[in-house]
Amino acid sequence: MIDNPYYTHDFHGDYDLIGIGALDLEEGGSIPDCRLAVATFGTLNEAKDNAILIPTWYSGTHQIWRDAYIGPDHALDPSKYFIVCVDQIGNGLSTSPHNATGVNAEIAMSNFPRVRIGDNVVAQERLLREHFGIERLALVTGGSMGAQQTYEWAVRFPDKVLRAAPIAGTARNTPGDFLIAEIMREAILSDPGWNGGEYTSHTQVVDGLTRQAHIWGVLGFSTEFWKQEVWRAMEFESLDAFLTGFLEPYFTAMDPNALLTQSWAWQRGDVSRHTGGDLAAALGRITAKTFVIPIDEDQLFPVRDCAAEQELIKGSELRVVEDVLGHLGLFAVAPTYMPQIDRHLADLLAIEV
Amino acid sequence: MIDNPYYTHDFHGDYDLIGIGALDLEEGGSIPDCRLAVATFGTLNEAKDNAILIPTWYSGTHQIWRDAYIGPDHALDPSKYFIVCVDQIGNGLSTSPHNATGVNAEIAMSNFPRVRIGDNVVAQERLLREHFGIERLALVTGGSMGAQQTYEWAVRFPDKVLRAAPIAGTARNTPGDFLIAEIMREAILSDPGWNGGEYTSHTQVVDGLTRQAHIWGVLGFSTEFWKQEVWRAMEFESLDAFLTGFLEPYFTAMDPNALLTQSWAWQRGDVSRHTGGDLAAALGRITAKTFVIPIDEDQLFPVRDCAAEQELIKGSELRVVEDVLGHLGLFAVAPTYMPQIDRHLADLLAIEV
Numbered sequence: 001m002i003d004n005p006y007y008t009h010d011f012h013g014d015y016d017l018i019g020i021g022a023l024d025l026e027e028g029g030s031i032p033d034c035r036l037a038v039a040t041f042g043t044l045n046e047a048k049d050n051a052i053l054i055p056t057w058y059s060g061t062h063q064i065w066r067d068a069y070i071g072p073d074h075a076l077d078p079s080k081y082f083i084v085c086v087d088q089i090g091n092g093l094s095t096s097p098h099n100a101t102g103v104n105a106e107i108a109m110s111n112f113p114r115v116r117i118g119d120n121v122v123a124q125e126r127l128l129r130e131h132f133g134i135e136r137l138a139l140v141t142g143g144s145m146g147a148q149q150t151y152e153w154a155v156r157f158p159d160k161v162l163r164a165a166p167i168a169g170t171a172r173n174t175p176g177d178f179l180i181a182e183i184m185r186e187a188i189l190s191d192p193g194w195n196g197g198e199y200t201s202h203t204q205v206v207d208g209l210t211r212q213a214h215i216w217g218v219l220g221f222s223t224e225f226w227k228q229e230v231w232r233a234m235e236f237e238s239l240d241a242f243l244t245g246f247l248e249p250y251f252t253a254m255d256p257n258a259l260l261t262q263s264w265a266w267q268r269g270d271v272s273r274h275t276g277g278d279l280a281a282a283l284g285r286i287t288a289k290t291f292v293i294p295i296d297e298d299q300l301f302p303v304r305d306c307a308a309e310q311e312l313i314k315g316s317e318l319r320v321v322e323d324v325l326g327h328l329g330l331f332a333v334a335p336t337y338m339p340q341i342d343r344h345l346a347d348l349l350a351i352e353v
Numbered sequence: 354m355i356d357n358p359y360y361t362h363d364f365h366g367d368y369d370l371i372g373i374g375a376l377d378l379e380e381g382g383s384i385p386d387c388r389l390a391v392a393t394f395g396t397l398n399e400a401k402d403n404a405i406l407i408p409t410w411y412s413g414t415h416q417i418w419r420d421a422y423i424g425p426d427h428a429l430d431p432s433k434y435f436i437v438c439v440d441q442i443g444n445g446l447s448t449s450p451h452n453a454t455g456v457n458a459e460i461a462m463s464n465f466p467r468v469r470i471g472d473n474v475v476a477q478e479r480l481l482r483e484h485f486g487i488e489r490l491a492l493v494t495g496g497s498m499g500a501q502q503t504y505e506w507a508v509r510f511p512d513k514v515l516r517a518a519p520i521a522g523t524a525r526n527t528p529g530d531f532l533i534a535e536i537m538r539e540a541i542l543s544d545p546g547w548n549g550g551e552y553t554s555h556t557q558v559v560d561g562l563t564r565q566a567h568i569w570g571v572l573g574f575s576t577e578f579w580k581q582e583v584w585r586a587m588e589f590e591s592l593d594a595f596l597t598g599f600l601e602p603y604f605t606a607m608d609p610n611a612l613l614t615q616s617w618a619w620q621r622g623d624v625s626r627h628t629g630g631d632l633a634a635a636l637g638r639i640t641a642k643t644f645v646i647p648i649d650e651d652q653l654f655p656v657r658d659c660a661a662e663q664e665l666i667k668g669s670e671l672r673v674v675e676d677v678l679g680h681l682g683l684f685a686v687a688p689t690y691m692p693q694i695d696r697h698l699a700d701l702l703a704i705e706v
Contacts, residue, residue: 207543218533
């Protein structure tokens with residue numbers, strides 16, 4: 001167990017660690033005592049038909065959803081819905097390499113097994129069914145890796161997902177996006193302080209984490225973000241101040257093995273694993289009313305990649321969000337971002353299914 | 354002097370090393386004995402008005418121009434023009450950190466001074482005037498950093514440049530592109546084998562050079578390049594084979610300090626240094642007939658960045674090249690690439706000025 005102040009209630013507020021038992025994994029091996037960090041908002045109604053599931057993205061947690069996306073002024077309104085944010089396995093809050101202790105000690109650090117998008121979805125389904133008694137979801141939505149999990153839900157459990165809203169993510173990862181994640185991984189793996197995954201403090205990997213932050217600076221935002229100096233609106237005085245005051249501290253606070261666990265899954269997100277590689281067949285299984293919501297300046301999941309998948313989903317709609325921040329528009333920094341998201345999610349939730 | 358087989362006539366065919374004497378630099382310091390690698394094609398006519406100058410891009414040399422762009426079937430036709438390809442300072446062939454010996458020994462390796470785009474252009478002007486007796490150029494063209502030098506020529510020496518064709522590059526580098534170059538630099542700088550610039554063989558920096566190759570894989574090409582598996586047309590059987598058989602060997606053959614020398618200049622390309630930061634004023638100086646030629650899928654120098662500059666150049670035209678390879682379309686791999694370049698350059702050369 002490595003002490004990391006980032007993965008605490010101090011930083012992440014209220015959440016519960018809920019055990020779902022042993023979780024066997026697609027790649028082999030298992031997590032002996034799989035615990036999911038879960039934050040809920042609102043109340044499950046008696047019919048248990050007002051539940052919304054939100055899986056998390058790479059490096060992210062339930063926190064950004066709580067702070068930016070969920071509230072009485074948003075489509076994700078806790079007065080109407082029971083909203084369940086589940087932190088993905090390996091995100092530092094749920095069972096992760098650096099916090100694997102006790103019965104999980106055998107999978108600590110470099111011994112942590114490979115976890116796929118599908119493993120997360122299986123874990124979430126078990127959590128919802130066994131812990132909350134939820135059999136069907138009014139909506140599954142998430143950004144980036146959360147979109148990957150949303151697609152996985154809609155394909156793997158079509159009867160359980162009434163509506164789906166994958167934001168800034170794809171159902172089958174593209175090779176270009178695989179390579180993007182790879183250079184982010186290499187930034188960490190190349191740091192001698194990483195030490196094959198057996199560091200004793202994440203601060204030993206600060207160089208690699210910083211380099212990764214810089215790669216996010218390039219690919220997470222758009223060239224227009226930098227050209228227009230959008231960081232000024234975030235109250236930074238210079239590009240360097242934004243890097244050293246925001247991007248670098250954001251990523252260097254995190255656990256390197258947690259990031260590597262997540263990016264391994266990110267690289268391999270692919271619903272067509274259910275259909276022998278046939279993406280059209282996989283997406284053809286979806287019965288959820290689906291809004292595909294890419295961000296126009298996203299370099300990781302470009303609109304054309306998202307649109308090509310949307311066309312394979314029956315009755316779906318393409319809803320493009322405009323945001324010069326690009327992929328990291330997901331942070332909901334631009335004042336024009338959440339109104340677009342809210343409109344799309346509200347439209348989707350208003351559709352009777 | 355480090356022996357590197359890549360920077361030899363074996364790899365680069367015929368070229369001359371031409372000394373232009375001591376070169377004082379904008380950032381201070383000087384190159385005591387500045388030698389430029391120069392490859393020429395065709396014959397200078399008596400009027401000395403058929404000369405075309407081609408400066409090189411980051412990591413590139415005259416070789417790609419010789420092999421792909423110049424010939425009797427191309428607009429850059431040696432039967433009509435005297436074509437002078439000048440390798441930029443620090444590109445490994447011209448005076449560079451790893452080949453600085455003799456009177457240049459004081460600037461070897463980590464002692465190599467900072468060289469700007471403007472220093473290269475000053476050196477080239479001196480070379481053309483003193484060595485070839487050329488006072489005016491029918492055309493200056495180049496890709497990427499070659500485009501930066503083309504713009505610098507047209508702004509610094511407007512009377513000497515009749516036509517200008519910057520391809521896939523900008524007159525003033527954008528902050529986003531600065532950051533792209535920075536993550537490429539960090540890939541090298543973070544390799545312990547780089548040793549503060551004092552390695553004894555470039556092979557000691559193979560890890561950093563490999564990581565840089567992977568970053569080029571992401572940003573140099575487009576996501577569509579990878580999605581469409583365009584590498585198959587280059588006769589590779591898999592993405593990994595393309596990486597290990599092409600991109601990695603290409604960059605790991607090079608000298609790390611040479612790449613760092615070039616990228617430092619690349620990051621700071623800016624013609625508005627002549628006009629106190631006023632880009633419109635700088636571009637307003639251009640009297641050359643100018644075709645601005647971006648590549649539609651270029652992530653480093655997006656069309657919109659090039660178009661914004663083109664609008665500031667009197668009588669200029671925007672000629673967008675379509676190429677799914679993106680920035681590295683400059684390698685002229687796609688069969689549809691050179692016909693577009695040739696058409697634009699031929700159109701430009703046909704204009705009486």
